[in-house]
């Protein structure tokens with residue numbers, strides 16, 4: 385008799401609990417716990433394992449496989465130069481974002497440059513993949529398709545055909561018949577990724593695993609898999625939904641600073657060579673009360689648009705509404721504006737909004753908030769293609785921000801031309817590296833003077 389035990393696993397972070405909880409105490413997710421039945425640890429496993437002789441350090445070769453460029457520049461930049469044989473790459477993103485399209489394009493490149501590709505899909509039929517290939521102009525030469533949801537199928541075919549690249553689309557629709565739990569559960573997703581990693585290492589195959597991100601947490605997310613991948617990529621959409629941003633959130637072979645930009649078209653994911661046009665509309669009509677700020681999210685600097693509206697109040701107690709940022713922070717900035725910058729906002733309603741429904745909790749946006757307020761109050765537009773970053777102290781002084789050079793290079797990549805930066809920072813030194821013109825400011829008054837004269 386196989387003994388089993390029931391566990392509750394969080395589909396967001398993979399933590400397991402003996403009892404069901406409404407809120408995951410590891411990651412704080414609500415209703416993310418699902419019941420999973422796992423076979424109790426098999427006893428005989430120990431006896432079956434064959435002892436492997438240890439290797440002598442002096443005799444181990446440094447046969448680290450070289451980077452194999454894919455030939456899609458935006459992809460290669462993010463991965464740090466291409467694919468590394470025997471490595472595991474995880475590509476995550478919401479349904480419909482373009483994961484299957486992108487990997488199909490990668491498959492075509494690898495097939496023509498390196499060797500055969502095996503594309504295992506548990507999501508779509510081979511006919512559906514063929515139609516996509518035709519639409520996006522992928523010949524498919526050297527790409528073998530396998531429509532299956534069974535892990536064991538994928539492993540057997542990989543071992544037989546030893547492809548240069550194995551694509552599994554997706555890790556949540558692939559399941560091992562050895563486990564009782566359903567596809568997409570934490571234990572399945574883990575087992576699938578572990579088995580695939582073990583399969584590709586000895587054959588020097590690159591495994592490219594697609595992982596879904598679902599908002600409701602009904603599927604085990606890529607967080608569960610992060611530690612299993614050598615490289616973890618995320619495909620995201622910009623607010624216009626037309627562009628796709630590819631980022632590395634983890635990369636054993638390169639940095640995680642780079643972003644890749646694609647445009648989603650009927651011909652597939654087209655690399656955006658000149659990202660400046662992403663923000664061009666913002667540039668053409670430099671708007672009153674609108675500022676682009678930088679916030680570091682986890683390890684990634686992102687750019688956001690902040691909007692402020694200042695209007696004479698009809699109430700005895702003016703309204704102060706902050707959406708996407710801390711209300712107390714706004715109150716402090718309003719006091720500084722009044723006392724240090726001569727902005728008389730006491731009788732005005734103030735609304736500040738981070739566009740796109742995002743939340744930022746970082747003092748580095750202070751200066752952006754201040755300039756958005758001043759711009760609205762003075763009715764002076766903030767010049768386009770300018771990124772604003774800086775923390776504000778109670779004395780109205782502009783304080784340095786963390787990771788300035790990464791913020792600047794992100795802005796430069798997105799087509800920005802100049803940046804308002806803390807004067808205390810090494811602004812001029814960073815300027816040459818990022819290619820941005822940096823305008824250092826030491827006090828809130830300096831920044832507002834710049835706004836008036838810009």
Ligand SMILES: Nc1ncnc2c1ncn2[C@@H]1O[C@H](COP(=O)(O)OP(=O)(O)O)[C@@H](O)[C@H]1O
Nearest residue numbers: 477478479480481482483484485486648649650
């Ligand atoms: N016939 C089509 N013409 C243009 N774009 C299409 C067509 N079919 C699908 N798309 C685009 O491709 C997207 C789906 O891409 P896909 O690679 O399948 O995403 P994912 O694998 O991440 O779910 C759709 O959201 C749509 O924008």
Ligand SMILES: [Mg+2]
Nearest residue numbers: 483484507553
């Ligand atoms: Mg897909």
Ligand SMILES: [Zn+2]
Nearest residue numbers: 394397408411
């Ligand atoms: Zn959790």
